[in-house]
Amino acid sequence: MSPSQSVAAPPLRIHVVTADPAAYDRVLPRCPQFECVGISLPADTSRGLQAPTTSERLLIGADVGPDQVLSLLGLARQRGLSAWLADAAVLEFDLLDELRQAFAEVGLELQAGQPIRHRPMVDTVRAALRAGQLGEPAIVRIHDWRAAAGTQGVPAGWELRAIRQYADLVCWLLEMTPDTVWAIRPTVAARPGTDGTPVETLQFHAGGPGPTMVLCDLAHGLPAGDEYWSLSVIGSRGAAYADDHRNRQLLFGGGTARAECTREGDWPLWQMLRSFWPGVPGKPTGEPIREAPGAAALSRAIGRSLQSGESVSLEAGGGR
């Protein structure tokens, strides 16, 4: 489809479910391919969709929890709506495949995205890789440290979701599936009475076939406030470093200066929305996940390694 054709195509009518309607209010006007017929909070959506709707697609934001996602997908299928799921990692990949099949059986479509793919820092690293500027990757190093929201502590299920997100990111960046992985958690006790709900952390270390090695460090439950993210790729011809540490500005307000991170704003959300529109002019920064057998196998192997304490070979069936 040419750019002129894509612009001329009638906009798709979508209904958005999100806990952050303001972000979509800002970004949707930049997407002439979509006509937003409604934005609702997750808790309100089921009731809203019972009424007749003119929408053709239900877009479920990345901030909607897994239970609500399942309920919403069931409702969408029942109402004859195709669905876009902003974060595929909210569900097990196998379950996602089953749901995709269930949608297809009734002539509908279920597509899933991966928010991390749409981050401009990731996109830039991937573009350098694809252009051959970095050569053959040797090390992919990831840190993702998340902050607890208020007093709610670490959300249940964060670990599995993060594993799926990064298993997908690794396979997508490298265009291959590692063949071995070891995953570990620390067993350090918090100091009683001083540490409250401690930070939870895990790491996985994957590699092969070939020289590529992956180290991914995930943490949740930092004190409420800023989070930290870093991706570096060391290749045979060069390296790329996408690191919040480099993007800090200083704020002096007395005492120790604060390091404020200049964020990516609405760009990732805009790119995510663009990715769902196949005829968008220019190459979308990320495609929806059609299928992710490599990421599914890797995330299962990570889970098995965490359980067994041993390294797991995907080739030997550890990813099944």
Add this chain to the structure above:
Amino acid sequence: MNSLAPSASTNRPVYRCAVLSVVKHAYVPRGVAAHPQFRLVVVADDPDQPDWVHQRNQEFADEWNIPYVCDVDRALREYGATVAVVSSEAERHCGLSLRAIEAGLHVVQDKPMSNRLADCDRVVEAVRRRGVQFLLWNRNFLPGLVHAHELLARGEIGVVQSIHVDFYFAKDAGPPRGSRQPGDSPIDWLTFQIAAHADGSDGAIGRDPLGELSNEGIYPLGYIHLLCGARVRQVFARTAAHFHQVNVDNQVEDVATMSLVLENGVTGSVCVGRIGNAAHPEIGEIKIHIVGTRGALVISEARPEVAVYYRGQPEKEFKHRRVAIDLDHRLLENFRLAIETGSPTVLDAQAGRDICATIQAALKSAVSGRVERVV
């Protein structure tokens, strides 16, 4: 966590130092001599060493206007030395250190401690039996490390849960991987390293090819030792000869990753590699990430630094210049304090031995694909 507390000296004995072989990092004996209480008095080596070794030893002796003696045992007996400074090829480190220890000298030894764990064990045993001090050269007193140590000591992030260290040197090492043409001979390790002396990048010099993990792994593992104060219990590693033909030809890694479980339950990881000039505008990304029970830290080892750019700047000149590096003095102050009070050095023989054991287990894991226990 180990102590980094400096101390003021009240009495000031001068320690006479014998330099036992100085074939690679002259910065080690130079760093020792920079402290006012340590004085280089002799350079010594064994007479059966090859000419290039004698030549380097002689040049250093001439530079410092001290004798070069081709008899290690005589030098240890006759020059009143109480400290030996060892900067030979890695495979000779422990042998020279052992001879000094048996003669009752304290030892400052270049890294790595050894490429053979049994040699490290002998040094640990001898240090204990002879009651001397041993300092393995390290970077634990760089300003970024001192800062990280202070923040942890203040409890700013609670109890350390995990620690991750990137330690890359953005340097080339001869022709890139894949550059050997049909009919070309493999690159001889020792010949290559001898030639690399001109630009100071001969840290892995020796008859035994030494991969990057074996050669540089001591630095990130030294940081982990400093900041976590615990031995590594388990390791999983991957290695590759990915960048340089000399590493391919000699079947030693130029890049490696390790995941670690420490005896105190802390988890960790290390990336280490000689990743080529093109991979970073400075010496390389050297960073420490630490997650604690109440917060987290990201520390750049390079800070503080000053950026200097000018017309005609040589391509390989570092444009960001590290400043306030008081590493040599602080290491030697730590060593002096250990000699005078019996306190452990910041990286003593046991810690050096444990680091060697971790690296040996990592190299084994890289072959087996399994998690290996560190002995």
